[in-house]
Amino acid sequence: MSTTTANPTTPPADLEALMASRRTPEQARASRTLLWRERLTSLWAPLVILGLALIPYILLIEFVPPAAAWAQPLMQSLALAMLVSFGALLVYRFASPSERVLRGPRHDARELVEEIERVLRRVPGKIPPEASARLADQALQVETASLAGDAARLEKETKALDKQATQELGVWRKQGGWDVLSGFAKALAIAVVIRVFIIEPYRIPSGSMLPTLEIGDQVFINKFLYGVRLPFTNWVPFQIVRPPARGDVIVFNNPVKPEQDFIKRVIGIPGDTVELVNGVVHINGVAQQRTLVQEDQLIHNKSDNGPWYPERLLLYHETLGEKSHAVLQEDRVARLRTEGPYVVPARHVFVMGDNRDNSLDSRYGLGDPALGARFVPYGHIKGKAMVIWMALGYGGWFSNFFEGTGLRTDRLFEPVR
Structure with a gap:
């Protein structure tokens, strides 16, 4: 040539x-x-x-x-x-x-x-x-x-x-070997910044947010919406877009069990008085609209390392302000006729799971019922759940080979509402 x-x-x-x-x-x-x-x-x-x-x-x-x-x-x-x-x-x-x-x-x-x-x-x-x-x-x-x-x-x-x-x-x-190392360091730094300050994946470990989020769903959470949470701390120095709002589904570092991250729905914001009467949420004395949709909604749940098991529960549509979402309850009559009232402190939120009778949330000490009601400080909130990017739950592709767990293509890219 x-x-x-x-x-x-x-x-x-x-x-x-x-x-x-x-x-x-x-x-x-x-x-x-x-x-x-x-x-x-x-x-x-x-x-x-x-x-x-x-x-x-x-x-x-x-x-x-x-x-x-x-x-x-x-x-x-x-x-x-x-x-x-x-x-x-x-x-x-x-x-x-x-x-x-x-x-x-x-x-x-x-x-x-x-x-x-x-x-x-x-x-x-x-x-x-x-x-x-x-x-x-x-x-x-x-x-x-x-x-x-x-x-x-x-x-x-x-x-x-x-x-x-x-x-x-x-x-x-x-x-020139330093170029390779510096290039790797830059890529690692970018990945860390993205994960810490912008977006982070989170896997749903339990059925407390059924039917909105199923066990095995993997969601992306928006890390900057409420403010930048400094790494290895529970401190948000300033708000970026807005504070947490009623109806948001948030991931937070559990203040009661710091080794665990929880995902729940925000029910009450600072200054709210939250009370449940026969399962109906009351905020500041106003009953939030709730409509029965189905009396025998089939869901599949599982305990830690246990097999999948079916449950049939009541499915409701609940509205918090302008946000509507699904919730589950075991019976028309709630386990407790009244719960609360709970007064939300400043810079805290009151959270509950959508599977109301199977959720260790603010009502139950965020996992330690002996503590009574517990609230989530702003500084512990990691971000707002946005979208399901992967779903490895009950049924789906190849579930026969993995004890009922398979790829749920029907849930891919479903917004978290």
Whole structure:
């Protein structure tokens, strides 16, 4: 393959620019085609596509709740398509001889070229132009072998480029290892910031929030809505968007059992007086609307490490202010005729589970009934539950192999209301 000779007086450029100046139009098209084919056949491709679609979906259902009626089926269809694509890519990798032989050497070659590119960018002006040109020429030889699908030649040219990089870059290449470490550190820092301050996953461990949230549902929680909670503390220095509101489903660090995180629904906000009369919530003396929907709603529950078991309970629709949600009760007559009144202190909330007769919530000491009523301080609230991104619950795909637990595709991307 013919290449042009670099002019020693030409200022050094980055490796990709030097390679681009030496490619023919046909080589450039073939290189772009191979690059996109490699990206689209990567096992990461379906996950990246789904992740990119999830960001606008979450924003849409948070700010335009009615849009979930059509947006959720679209997201479920996309998830199914990406799952099928992932399986097809796995089959393709094992079934295609050329893919099995070439993918590894192509990956090694790409990593080497990217390493050289990083070194040249990190030390501009310190590598002679003719050395950069020689590296570009050899990198093109690697690219040509890759485009030809010649695995043996690709490995040979990659080794030659590796040797030449050591000769031309010298000590600069040895220091390039710090680039890898710093890149990893940056990625880790970004992941920590996202998890601590923006969004965090949470798995539903119990049936206390049935039927809204089922055991095995995995939800994303909005970490910044109420304010930034400083890591390893229970302190929120300032509010960002708004305080917790009645009807919000929140995840919080249990002030009674700090080793546990709970998920419940906010019933009372600071200054409220909450009382239950035969299961009906009264806030500041006003009964909240509640309508019986079904007398024998079937749900599936389970205890810790125990089997799934069915229950038939009364299903109600309850309204708190402008927010409506489902709640369960064992009988038309509540276990206790009256509960409360509970007066919510400043910067605290009163929480209950939607499965009203099976929830260790504010009424029952947040897990220690001997303590009496307990409230959740603002500083313990980790965030508001937004959407179910994964559901590994009763029934669903492959449940016969996992004691009744399977992938519930019908619950994927369901907004938490």
